[in-house]
Amino acid sequence: MIDIEIEAEAxxxxxxxxxxxxxxxxxxxxxxxxxxxxxxxxxxxxVRALNARFRDKDKPTNVLSFPAPENAAPHLGDIVLAYGVCATEANVQGKSLSDHLSHLVVHGVLHLLGRDHEDEAEAEAMEAEEREILAELGVADPYAADVSVEGQD
Structure with a gap:
């Protein structure tokens, strides 16, 4: 089951x-x-409050992923996205908000599935997987313009 909750009307x-x-x-x-x-x-x-509480970073970020403990199965975890950060990034990167949201949700779910980008090899593998999934959705390669998506977690 995938549950989407919209808390911010924006x-x-x-x-x-x-x-x-x-x-x-x-x-x-x-x-x-x-x-x-x-x-x-x-x-x-x-998102700023969650980032401060769980990552000691008192600022908003685009996406946060919270993997569930193994004993919570079948729940894999939660993903939280900040409207303002995401909308600004999409605008700066020349992407539609829809495509950027798709990318960040894919990124977040991959974190819930155990993927990470702590080192260069992990980052390359995760980005390749993101590209493949997004291509299936008809979303252009988010890394093609070599635009940083700093802050994804």
Whole structure:
């Protein structure tokens, strides 16, 4: 099950199909993996508070992933996205908000599935997997312009 919760109305105002976009991206990233995921579309302040509490970084970021403990199966975890940061990044990078949301949801789900980008080899493997999934969704390679998406977690 994929549960999409929209807490910040800015998501719906800017992207009326935000729920469908996020659900489609999460399903594509999960592939054949069975498990439940919650995606929360919220505002910068909510993400800033979570980032401060769980990562000791008192600033908003685009996406946060919270893997569930193994004993919570079939729940794989939660992904939280900040509207302001995501909308600004999409604009600066010349991407649609829909494509950027798809990318960040895929990125977040891959974290829930154990992928990471702590070193160069991991980053390259994760980016390749993201590209493949996004291509299946008809979303252009988010790394093609070599634009940094700093802050993804």
């Amino acid at each position: 998501w719906s105002a800017a992207l009326p199909d935000a729920e469908a976009v996020a659900e489609r991206a999460a399903a594509a990233a999960l592939g054949a993996v069975a498990g439940d995921v919650v995606v929360l579309l919220t505002d910068d302040e909510a």
